[in-house]
Amino acid sequence: MDSIIIGGGKPLNGDIPISGAKNSALKLMAAALLTDEKITLTNMPRLRDTRFLADLLGDLGMAVDEEGDNVTHLHAPHITSTVAPYDRVRKMRASFNVLGPLLARAGKAEVSLPGGCAIGARPVDLHLQAISRFGAAIELSAGYVHAFAPDGLRGGHVNFPFVSVGATEHAMMTAALAKGESVLENAAREPEIVDLADFLNSFGAKIEGAGTSTIRIEGVERLSGGTYSVVPDRIETGTFAIAATAAGGKVRLTGVREEHLHALWPLLEAAGAEIGLNGDSVTISRDPSSRPHSVDMATQPYPGFPTDLQAQFMALMTIADGASVIRENIFENRFMHAPELNRMGANIRVDGNEAVVRGVESLVGAPVMATDLRASVSLVIAGLVAEGQTQVNRVYHLDRGFERLEEKLGRVGAEVRRAPGE
Structure with a gap:
């Protein structure tokens, strides 16, 4: 497997363009099953996850062509x-979201349960409960969801x-x-959620209240059918903003929606940016000549602090002056990056859904192992500020959600390269 090699200690300066949002693009691709007309998505990220879903959609009868x-x-x-x-579904949980569009379009669907997840159980019970409210008959057998609506779906209250x-996206x-x-x-x-509603409405749906x-x-x-532009990725935006705060320097992120990260900007300012x-x-x-300040943080549903930025923020806090408390309120078992950060000299103590991070003056480069998508990029951020060389292994996690990560960091002065696996 490939790895990412990072030489730490270099400030970042320059511009980074932000790609389309992975978490939105996947749902828009699944929603394209709802029409027999051609859909064109612009600002599409090129990721392992989007290609996994494209393969599944191809099995269902959809032509997916990249331009x-x-x-x-x-x-x-x-x-x-x-x-x-x-x-197909085991490779990427978002594949499960073809269930509703298949039901709506064809009156039936047989979709594998996605199974467990490294960052928690993330059950699909709410998805199935919502879909049943629209008149679908649902049976579970041998690890598959069998859903039927031969007379069509009807409106319901969820x-x-x-x-x-x-579950909200699937129900929509x-x-x-x-x-x-x-x-x-x-x-x-x-x-x-708003992006999915705008997408569907642009092609004739009647959805009100998205964002409330x-x-x-x-x-x-x-x-x-028609053309639609994927919303910019707020998690990629936040990731590079945290990386710039950690490494120091001056970075401009372009093609963003800054209003989507109101919970992040005050915390980065409190950290010294x-x-x-x-x-x-x-x-x-x-x-870059001084250390960031310690800041407490707790993840919450939007508009609170995103759980998908928690690992990156923890990496920033490992070199902060003082101690910070990070509370994870969305997913259980989402501190698996903490032991890897500790391998680099961080001082992190985890107790349940709370982590106490006592900042150290510097991290030391080391071989580390990525455990999930967001954890993997937190190790890259740690590598940017560590003394010496850091090798992040199992970077296929990174490729699932970050487009051209090495190229984007390299263009602002980071010493980062990919090492092909054996």
């Missing part, structure tokens, strides 16, 4: 299969017992073609 760096054409004039097998981004897609009105209460409010806790959907008979918000760009500056 240039960031354009993808999707066209499913006919659903040729309603089965999403285990070998009150989520707790906020779930994936399923209800788009259901007969009558659907209401989703205690819905997730993330920008990716109550979403109303008036089902339509069919959706049309100067943040310049300029609409579609953000500038992060910090004097």
Whole structure:
């Protein structure tokens, strides 16, 4: 397997362009199953996860064609299969979200359960409970969900017992073609929810309230085709902003939606960075001759601090002056990066869903192992500020969610390269 080699101690200076959002692009690709017309997505990231999903969509009858760096054409004039097998779904959980569109379009679906996850169980119970509210019959057998709606789906009322981004998105897609009105209460409010609603509405859906806790959907008979631009990736934006704060220097992030990260900017300012918000760009500056300040942080559903930036923020706090407390309120078992950071000289003590990080003057480069997507990039950030060389192994996790990471860091002065595996 490939690894990333990082030479630490270099400040970052220059511009980094931000790609389209992985977490949004995957759901838009699945939602393209809802129409028999051609969909063109621009600002599409080129990632392992998007290609995993493209393979599955191809099995279901969709032609997926990449054009240039960031354009993808999707066209499913006919659903040729309603089965999403285990070998496909196990590679990437978002594949499970083809269930609702298949039901809405073909009246049936057989989709493998996605199984466990390194950062917690992340069950799909809420997805199935929501879909059943739209009149689908659901059976579980031999690790598969068998869903049927031979007479079509009907509008329903869903009150989520707790906020779930994936279940909210899945319910929105399923209800788009259901007969009558659907209401989703205690819905997730993330920008990716709004992006999915805007995508569906641009092709004829009738969705109101996305971005609030109550979403109303008036089902339509069919959706049309057309072109849509994927929202910029707020997690990539936050990751590079944290990296710039950790390494010091001055970095401008371009093609962003700075309003999607209001929970991050004050924390980086408290850590000692100067943040310049300029609409579609953000500038992060910090004097590399001094250490960041310690800052406490707790993850929360949007608009709170994103769980997908928790590992990166912890890497920043490892070199901060003082002690910080980081509380993970979204996923269990999401501190697996802590032992790897400790291998580099960090001082992190984990107790349940809380981690106490006592900043050290410097980290020391070491071989480390990536355990999941966000944990892997936290090790890259640690490598940027460590003395000597850091080797991050199992970087296929990085390739799932970060487009051209080495190139983007290299263009602002980082010493980073990929080492091919054996």
